[in-house]
Structures are given as C-alpha cells and as structure tokens.
Amino acid sequence: MIMNFNTAAELAIMCWAIGSLLSLLASRTPALKLPAFLLSIAGTLVMAGFIAFYWLALDRPPLRTLGETRLWYAALIPLVGFLVEYRWKIGWLKYYCMALATFFLSINMLHPEVFDKTLMPALQSPWFVPHVVVYLVGYVLLAASSVTALHNVYLQLRKKGNITGESVSHFLALLGFVFLSFGLIFGALWAKEAWGHYWTWDPKETWAFLSWLAYLGYLHAFRYKINQSKLQWYLALAFIVLLVCWFGVNYLPSAQNSVHTYTQS
Amino acid sequence: MVVVRRRWFQAPWEFRESALFTAVSVIAGFVIQVAASGRGIAMPHLPFNAIALSLLGVVVLIAGLAFKNTPAVKWFGGIPLGLCLIFAIAVLSLIGGIIPQQPFAKESLPTMLGLNQIFSSWPFAVTVLLFLANLGISLSWKLIPFKMQNLQFILFHAGFWIALSCAIVGSSDLQRLVVPITVGKANNLGYTMESDTPQHLPLSIFLHDFSLEEYPPQLLLYDPHNDKLLMNKAQAILEVRKGTTATWQGIEVLVLDYLPSALPGPNGVPQSADPKTGIPFAKVRINTASTQREAWISTGSPLLKPDAAQLDGLYLIMMPGTPKSFRSAVTVQDEQGHETMANLEVNHPVSFMGWKLYQMGYDEKAGRWSKLSLIEVIHDPWLPAVYLGFFMIMAGNILFFWNGIKRREVVK
Numbered sequence: 001m002i003m004n005f006n007t008a009a010e011l012a013i014m015c016w017a018i019g020s021l022l023s024l025l026a027s028r029t030p031a032l033k034l035p036a037f038l039l040s041i042a043g044t045l046v047m048a049g050f051i052a053f054y055w056l057a058l059d060r061p062p063l064r065t066l067g068e069t070r071l072w073y074a075a076l077i078p079l080v081g082f083l084v085e086y087r088w089k090i091g092w093l094k095y096y097c098m099a100l101a102t103f104f105l106s107i108n109m110l111h112p113e114v115f116d117k118t119l120m121p122a123l124q125s126p127w128f129v130p131h132v133v134v135y136l137v138g139y140v141l142l143a144a145s146s147v148t149a150l151h152n153v154y155l156q157l158r159k160k161g162n163i164t165g166e167s168v169s170h171f172l173a174l175l176g177f178v179f180l181s182f183g184l185i186f187g188a189l190w191a192k193e194a195w196g197h198y199w200t201w202d203p204k205e206t207w208a209f210l211s212w213l214a215y216l217g218y219l220h221a222f223r224y225k226i227n228q229s230k231l232q233w234y235l236a237l238a239f240i241v242l243l244v245c246w247f248g249v250n251y252l253p254s255a256q257n258s259v260h261t262y263t264q265s
Numbered sequence: 266m267v268v269v270r271r272r273w274f275q276a277p278w279e280f281r282e283s284a285l286f287t288a289v290s291v292i293a294g295f296v297i298q299v300a301a302s303g304r305g306i307a308m309p310h311l312p313f314n315a316i317a318l319s320l321l322g323v324v325v326l327i328a329g330l331a332f333k334n335t336p337a338v339k340w341f342g343g344i345p346l347g348l349c350l351i352f353a354i355a356v357l358s359l360i361g362g363i364i365p366q367q368p369f370a371k372e373s374l375p376t377m378l379g380l381n382q383i384f385s386s387w388p389f390a391v392t393v394l395l396f397l398a399n400l401g402i403s404l405s406w407k408l409i410p411f412k413m414q415n416l417q418f419i420l421f422h423a424g425f426w427i428a429l430s431c432a433i434v435g436s437s438d439l440q441r442l443v444v445p446i447t448v449g450k451a452n453n454l455g456y457t458m459e460s461d462t463p464q465h466l467p468l469s470i471f472l473h474d475f476s477l478e479e480y481p482p483q484l485l486l487y488d489p490h491n492d493k494l495l496m497n498k499a500q501a502i503l504e505v506r507k508g509t510t511a512t513w514q515g516i517e518v519l520v521l522d523y524l525p526s527a528l529p530g531p532n533g534v535p536q537s538a539d540p541k542t543g544i545p546f547a548k549v550r551i552n553t554a555s556t557q558r559e560a561w562i563s564t565g566s567p568l569l570k571p572d573a574a575q576l577d578g579l580y581l582i583m584m585p586g587t588p589k590s591f592r593s594a595v596t597v598q599d600e601q602g603h604e605t606m607a608n609l610e611v612n613h614p615v616s617f618m619g620w621k622l623y624q625m626g627y628d629e630k631a632g633r634w635s636k637l638s639l640i641e642v643i644h645d646p647w648l649p650a651v652y653l654g655f656f657m658i659m660a661g662n663i664l665f666f667w668n669g670i671k672r673r674e675v676v677k
Contacts (some may be wrong), residue, residue: 115501118480118587121611171669178666185655194612196441196623196643198651199432201384206362213355217348224344254365 005112008050009074009105015043016078016098023091040078040098047075047101060119063132066247067113072136073143074101074108080144080172088168096147127190134186138179139242142215145172146239152232166228169235177215184208203252204260207245214238278340280349287349290395291357294388298379306390308437311646318434325398329405342402350396357389385436393433400426417668421661428654435647443625444640446472446595455642468620470640473594477633480586481505482545482564484520486513487573487580495579505547505583515554518581522548529569535561544569547583551576567634585632593624593638609640620644 019040026032051071054062062068078101081094148169155162187208188198199205218234249255274282308314332338340346361383369375379386404422407415442455442464453469456462484503486495497503498512509520526543530536535546546563551574564585565571574581592610597617607615609624616622621643628635 112500114496115499117502117504118589121588121590124590125612174669175666178662178669181658181662185659188655189652192648193614196614196621196625196641197439197645198648201361201366203362206358210355210358210362213351213358217351217355220344220348220351224348249362252363254361254363256365 004053005050006109008046009109012043012046012050012074013102013105015039015046016102019043020095020098023094037082040094041082043098043101044075044078047071047105051075058115058117060117061129061132063128064119064123065113067108067111069132069136069246070104070108072133073140074104076136076140077101077104077143080140084144084148084168084172088164090164090168092151093144093148093168096151097144100143100147122194125190125194127186127193131183131186131190134179135183138176138183139246141172141176141179142239142242145169145176146236148172149232149235152229153236156229156232166232169232170222170228173215173218173235173238177212177219180208180212180215184212202260203249203254203258204245206254207241207249211238211241211245214241276336278336278345280345282340283343283346283349286346287353287392287395290391291353291388294386294391295378297391298387299377301387302377306385306387308434311438314434314437318430321394321397321430322401325401326405326408329402330409333406338402342399342406344403347396347399347403350392350399353392354389354396357383357386357392390433393429397426397430417661417664419661420657421665424654424657424659424661426654428651428658431647431650431654435645435650438644438646440642440644442466442642444470444642446470446593446638446640448472448475448636448638466642468597468599468617468642470622470642471596471598472638473596475591475593475627475635475638477591477627477635478589479633480589481525482547482586483584484509484511484518484547484549485582485584486516487582488578489580490578504586505545516576516579517552519550519552520547521550521559527563533561535563545583545585546572549574549581551581553577567631588632591624591627593640595622595640597622619646 016039019036019038019042022032022036022039026036051062054068054071062071077097078094081097084093085091146169148165152162152165152169155165187205191200192198215238218231218238221231221234222228244252249258249260271279309317328338329342360380364375364380364383366381366383369381375381379388383389400422404419404426407418407422411419442457444452444455444466446452449472451469451471453466454463455466457464481504484505486497487493488495495513498514503509503511505520505523507520507523509523511518524535524537524543524546526538526540527535527546528538528543537543544564544566546561548559548561550557550559553576560574560581561572562574562581562583563569563572564583571582573583590610592608594606594608596604596606597615598604599618603618605615605617607617607622609615609622611624614621614623623641623643624638625641626639628637631637
C-alpha cells in the first residue's frame with residue numbers, strides 16, 4: 001500500500017513540476033501551453049485515481065485520518081488554480097496551488113500512516129462523505145484565497161496596483177464561505193442523527209464556528225467598503241483560524257473530550 | 266481635500282462607538298456573572314421562552330421600522346456594531362475553544378467568570394442578545410418593503426436569526442436522558458448528565474437483545490519490556506484471516522487456520538462453537554532465523570484467558586477487532602398504550618411520540634458479551650424551528666453562491 005502511494009505521489013508531483021516548467025516556458029513558446037495544461041491536470045488525475053483506488057482497498061471513504069484529508073487537498077487545490085486561470089485569466093495562482101499540493105503529499109510520504117480499514121460506527125453514515133468533502137472544498141477555496149491575498153499584500157508592499165488580484169481573493173473567500181456554511185450545517189444535521197443533538201460546543205464545533213465567524217466578519221467588512229487593500233491582510237491571516245480548526249484543535253487543552261479529533265496513527 | 270476627523274460620539278456613530286459599546290456590554294456581562302457568583306443563566310421553559318422571544322422579535326421589528334431614520338436605531342442596526350458584536354462572539358467562543366468546558370475548582374477564576382461554561386454565561390448571553398437585536402433591525406429594513414433582490418439577504422439573515430435564537434432560547438426545553446437497560450428487562454427511568462437522581466419518563470423501553478459486531482481480530486507483536494506494540498513492515502493493521510502473513514524484523518508469521526468462533530477442545534485443539542460463546546482462534550506458523558513452529562492463539566473473553574505465542578521475549582497476540590456496529594432490539598411503550606418495536610443503532614435513531622431514541626453505548630468492558638445497553642432518549646420541541654433556520658441559511662447560500670460565480674466584473 002505504501003509503495004503504491006509513493007509511486008502515485010511521485011508521479012503526480014512529476015506531472016505538476018514538468019507542467020509548471022512548460023507553462024513558464026509557454027510565455028515564449030505558446031505551443032507549449034496545451035501540453036503544460038494537460039500535464040498539470042494529469043497530476044491531479046493521478047491523485048484522484050489513487051484516492052478512488054485507496055477507497056476500494058479500504059472498503060471505506062478515505063476521509064478518516066489527517067493524512068487521508070491531505071490526499072484530498074492535494075488532488076483538489078490545483079483544480080482551484082486551474083479554475084482561477086480559466087475564470088479570471090490569472091496564471092500565477094496555479095503554481096502556488098501545485099506547490100501546496102506537493103507539500104501535502106510530501107508530508108504523507110515522510111509520515112506514512114497505518115493502513116487501517118476500520119470505521120467506528122458513528123462515522124458510518126450517509127452524511128460522512130458530503131460533510132467532509134464540502135468542508136474540504138471550502139478549505140481549498142479559502143487556502144487559495146489566502147494565498148492570493150498574501151500575493152496581493154506582497155504586490156502592495158512593492159507599490160504595484162492589483163485590482164484583479166483583490167477581486168479574485170474576494171470571490172474565492174465568498175465561495176469558500178458558502179461551502180463552510182454548508183459544511184457546518186451538514187455537520188449539525190448529522191450530529192443530530194449520530195449524537196442526538198445538532199450543536200454541543202465540542203471544541204471542533206467551536207473552532208468551525210470561529211472560522212465561519214472570521215469569514216462572516218470579512219464579508220461584512222467588505223460590504224461596508226472598508227479599504228479592500230487593507231482587507232488583504234485580513235484574508236491572508238484568516239486562514240490561520242482554519243488551520244487550527246483542521247488539525248491545531250488536537251493540541252489544545254479543550255480537545256481532551258472532543259468527539260472530532262482525527263485518528264492519530 | 267481636507268479630511269475632517271470625526272470626534273467621539275459625533276453622529277453618525279461608527280466603529281469607535283460600536284467597539285466601546287460592545288466592550289462595555291461584555292464587561293457588564295462578566296460583572297453580572299461574578300455578582301451571580303458564577304451561576305449561569307436559568308432560561309424559562311415553554312411557553313414563557315416562546316413568548317419572550319416573540320416579544321423580542323416584535324420589539325426589534327417595530328424599532329427597526331418605526332425609527333428607521335433615527336440616528337441611534339440606524340447605528341444599532343448597522344454593520345459597524347454588527348462587526349464588533351461578531352468579533353465579541355468570536356472572542357468569547359475562542360475562550361470556549363481553548364479552556365476546557367468542564368467543572369473547575371469552585372473558587373477558581375474560570376468558575377467565577379464563567380469561562381469554563383462560556384456558552385451559558387452572562388457575557389455570552391448579553392452579546393448574543395445585542396447581536397440578535399442588531400441583526401433583527403438590519404433585517405427589518407430589507408424585509409419591508411419586500412424586494413426580490415433582497416431575497417438572498419433575507420433568507421440568510423432571517424435563517425440565522427431563527428436558528429440562533431431558537432437554539433438558545435429552546436435549550437431549556439431540551440430533555441436528554443440516558444436509560445440503562447439489561448437484556449430481558451424494561452426501564453422507564455432516565456439519567457441526565459448532571460445528576461445521579463433518575464427521572465421518570467413518559468415511556469418505557471424493553472430490551473429484547475443487544476448484539477455487537479466486531480471487525481476481524483488483529484495480529485500484533487507485543488514487547489513486554491518496553492510495553493510497546495511493534496509495527497510490522499507493511500505498516501498495516503493486520504486483520505487475521507486464513508493466509509494472512511506478517512513480517513517483523515527477523516520474524517515471519519503465516520496464519521494457517523482461522524476459526525472466528527471456537528472454544529478450546531480436548532488435546533489443546535480448538536473446535537468451532539456457537540458465536541454466542543465462542544471466541545476467535547488462529548493457528549499460526551512462526552518463522553525466525555533459526556526456528557519454525559506452530560501455535561494456536563486466541564483473543565480471550567471475560568471467561569477465557571487469551572492465548573499468545575511467545576518468541577524471544579516478545580509475544581504474538583491476537584486482539585479483538587474494534588466494534589463495527591452494535592444494536593439493541595427494543596419495544597417502546599408509552600402510558601397511553603402506544604407501542605412500537607425497533608432496532609436501535611448508532612446513526613439510526615428511532616422516533617416515538619415526540620421522542621427520539623438513540624443507541625448510545627454498552628458495557629465496554631464486556632464488549633460483545635455486554636448484557637447492558639445505554640439508550641439515550643431526547644425530546645426537543647424547538648428542533649423544527651432551528652431546522653427551518655438551517656434550511657433558510659442554506660437556501661440563501663445557494664443564491665449567494667449563484668451570484669458569486671455569475672458576477673464577472675472586477676470588485677470596485
């Protein structure tokens with residue numbers, strides 16, 4: 001199993017690396033544009049294929065451990081990069097996204113997880129996949145929003161105007177917020193079925209609520225026409241709350257009794 | 266252009282005044298909390314909480330609509346105050362997300378300030394109340410006169426208002442009781458999390474049977490000197506089946522035979538037995554550099570000692586698999602004679618006369634031999650209102666998403 005993962009991960013990283021290289025060269029040789037795109041997307045397809053294969057081998061959705069969620073991020077984040085290029089004609093984001101995906105896969109290669117097919121009864125629910133996948137997509141969009149905002153901050157410091165970049169970070173945050181809201185409510189509806197109540201202020205719930213509030217705050221600040229350039233700092237930093245919610249919660253004193261901590265192996 | 270700085274409290278009020286107001290409110294909440302000697306809020310029950318909430322709604326709507334152009338109301342329903350209150354709720358939630366929400370020593374600072382039960386503390390209640398007022402006033406402006414373009418705003422904000430207010434106000438009417446039952450017996454007494462005194466339920470539950478299914482047992486190598494389980498080369502949980510192989514440093518194990526349910530027979534060879542009493546046995550062949558041997562190992566049970574194979578100071582053991590599913594076959598009856606039979610399982614609750622029944626737990630020491638089942642029974646009359654709020658938020662979100670991807674122009 002480990003060997004299969006390493007092969008798939010190395011193949012995906014290679015696709016992204018060569019795809020990025022060709023894409024950079026494409027500014028001089030436009031003929032390279034298509035092969036660059038096809039290679040980059042092939043990297044994601046390799047990961048998607050691996051996830052499907054892993055799902056079958058495990059007999060359960062590979063969404064239970066932190067490492068398994070990193071697999072999904074690695075497959076999904078580059079897609080956001082491609083989407084932004086297609087939609088807003090901004091090319092640089094995809095490099096960040098592929099680098100981030102490579103980073104996630106590297107963590108998994110350095111810390112192989114135990115192959116474990118078991119799934120506790122509480123997770124055996126039709127809500128499991130929609131709840132986690134909606135959250136994954138939300139996180140992926142917000143990660144891209146944060147990276148874009150960081151890039152905008154960098155451009156500001158170098159005194160370069162960048163209105164398109166600011167609207168991209170805004171729309172990614174908006175879409176991410178929508179997914180975050182769905183994830184939160186799906187979680188509440190599932191919790192009612194599994195644990196009897198839709199909201200119990202479990203530490204993970206509290207942090208999910210906090211990250212939701214962080215972006216709710218952003219959207220209202222934006223609406224109030226607070227200087228959009230200043231808000232780039234906010235968007236860049238807001239992602240930290242999400243990181244705490246994703247895995248930081250496990251290390252907080254409040255997490256002792258959480259029902260939500262990812263399996264550590 | 267001359268920039269004139271606005272002085273404090275000069276109309277229209279903005280962030281400074283809002284921040285000050287929010288800070289004073291939160292501090293006032295903490296003062297009340299200390300004055301009430303750390304006790305949280307006692308929320309009234311139905312119908313009084315429903316009346317109070319309706320009154321709040323009406324007052325907020327009237328204030329928002331009748332005094333629409335008053336500077337004070339304009340400020341009270343505005344984004345600056347809303348943002349400050351969101352920030353205050355976030356800070357209070359942050360406290361709740363870091364400090365464990367469990368009992369502390371009586372005289373300790375967290376107990377006095379209510380930090381260990383922040384979500385039922387006075388500062389949280391005061392902030393949420395102000396937030397509901399702020400949200401409600403802003404909602405009233407978009408609600409009347411109604412315009413189609415405000416639909417997304419209305420669905421999201423009204424949904425949030427309904428879900429938040431009903432969840433908080435309705436928490437006093439939420440009944441959650443755990444009913445412990447042994448197989449072949451009925452029980453109509455339930456326990457809350459807070460007290461050891463049982464409460465009479467309007468229904469009684471008879472437990473016909475409790476059954477638990479486990480994942481296949483696991484093969485593990487135990488090092489007693491360091492009290493550690495050694496990970497095998499494949500980095501996988503090894504499910505015991507006929508033909509399973511495992512490799513550790515210098516040790517190779519092959520499962521020759523596997524009996525999922527057996528009992529020790531004469532001359533040490535286990536024999537298949539009824540699943541109710543039998544335990545898993547496996548015949549393994551162990552190869553080390555110098556030796557090869559075969560042995561029977563087993564998981565053991567409350568009545569049978571487990572069998573392990575010893576090799577060079579290490580033990581090859583078989584652990585029972587983790588629970589895959591567990592269920593209780595029950596008959597539920599209320600005082601009016603309504604009756605229903607059901608199988609309760611995790612994630613598959615059953616509704617009965619306004620109550621919902623959940624498979625909660627069992628005697629974990631006894632594992633699949635447990636004769637005890639813990640059933641949680643829940644009554645939450647406010648649930649439909651909260652769900653209405655949830656679905657409105659989701660509907661608003663779909664519109665938000667749609668507008669978000671539709672808009673192509675650059676943000677100005």
